Amino acid sequence: MSLLQVIGLQAEIDGKKVLKGIDIEVESGEVHALMGPNGAGKSSLANILLGHYRYQITAGQILLDGEDITYATTSEKAAKGLFLLQQEPPELPGVTVGDLLHAIKEKSLSYEDSFQGITDETKSYADYLGVNQALLTRGINVGASGGEKKRVESLQLAVLRPKFAILDELDSGLDVDALKKVATAVKGLVDGKDYQDLQSGADIAPDGPHRQIGVMIVTHYQRILEYLPADRVHILADGKIVASGDASLVGEIEKVGYKSWL
Numbered sequence: 001m002s003l004l005q006v007i008g009l010q011a012e013i014d015g016k017k018v019l020k021g022i023d024i025e026v027e028s029g030e031v032h033a034l035m036g037p038n039g040a041g042k043s044s045l046a047n048i049l050l051g052h053y054r055y056q057i058t059a060g061q062i063l064l065d066g067e068d069i070t071y072a073t074t075s076e077k078a079a080k081g082l083f084l085l086q087q088e089p090p091e092l093p094g095v096t097v098g099d100l101l102h103a104i105k106e107k108s109l110s111y112e113d114s115f116q117g118i119t120d121e122t123k124s125y126a127d128y129l130g131v132n133q134a135l136l137t138r139g140i141n142v143g144a145s146g147g148e149k150k151r152v153e154s155l156q157l158a159v160l161r162p163k164f165a166i167l168d169e170l171d172s173g174l175d176v177d178a179l180k181k182v183a184t185a186v187k188g189l190v191d192g193k194d195y196q197d198l199q200s201g202a203d204i205a206p207d208g209p210h211r212q213i214g215v216m217i218v219t220h221y222q223r224i225l226e227y228l229p230a231d232r233v234h235i236l237a238d239g240k241i242v243a244s245g246d247a248s249l250v251g252e253i254e255k256v257g258y259k260s261w262l
């Protein structure tokens with residue numbers, strides 16, 4: 001069981017206050033949806049959780065399993081088990097997905113294990129997620145469409161199996177079929193399933209061999225949450241959480257928009 005705690009987090013970028021005191025707690029096996037109008041600070045929160053260098057944290061704390069990681073660097077946070085899928089995934093010319101996954105995983109596995117494990121698992125998930133082979137052998141995200149980038153990032157997520165994944169508009173750019181596949185794969189990770197479990201559709205015991213990941217997903221739409229149901233929904237507006245509730249909150253937002261919370 002893992003716990004990610006965000007406590008009274010305040011932050012700014014270029015002198016503009018973007019977070020004005022955020023409190024969220026996510027446990028492994030949980031999905032929290034973060035919704036809110038454009039410019040509310042959702043991407044800022046996602047980026048800040050992974051230590052984006054352009055933001056300054058001015059108050060509050062980020063704790064991972066009780067350890068204070070507020071000011072840890074991005075690579076330290078990633079090594080401790082945080083993963084960010086950015087709203088606009090960057091291009092990384094010269095580094096393939098396989099290179100990247102191998103470089104990360106070889107720290108924790110023997111070379112043989114990691115090389116075999118990664119190639120097989122990467123291929124299986126790539127196939128499931130509909131990641132074009134050509135995208136695996138060129139620089140990460142280079143020349144990829146918006147939806148292709150989201151698939152490639154999801155592939156990395158599935159193979160890395162972090163403790164917590166922060167997914168910033170995972171659904172934007174994905175076609176309906178890809179949306180279902182990607183969201184189902186993420187739900188599998190939340191439930192502690194591996195690729196074989198996903199394929200067989202079998203339920204898995206809660207104390208299975210893989211950790212259940214925790215997810216914080218930024219989205220504007222109900223659709224992805226049909227495949228990746230949210231345990232908690234938070235509405236972010238002007239750098240603050242103005243409402244939190246269960247999944248029924250999403251239906252209310254779809255019906256009336258955000259005006260009653262602004």
Ligand SMILES: Nc1ncnc2c1ncn2[C@@H]1O[C@H](COP(=O)(O)OP(=O)(O)O)[C@@H](O)[C@H]1O
Nearest residue numbers: 013014016018037038039040041042043044045
């Ligand atoms: N470099 C910057 N300088 C000043 N304001 C910024 C900068 N980057 C983002 N912002 C502002 O921060 C606010 C939050 O942005 P963002 O977190 O991207 O919102 P969301 O993801 O909820 O749409 C917006 O008002 C945005 O214009």
Ligand SMILES: [Mg+2]
Nearest residue numbers: 042043044087
């Ligand atoms: Mg955003």
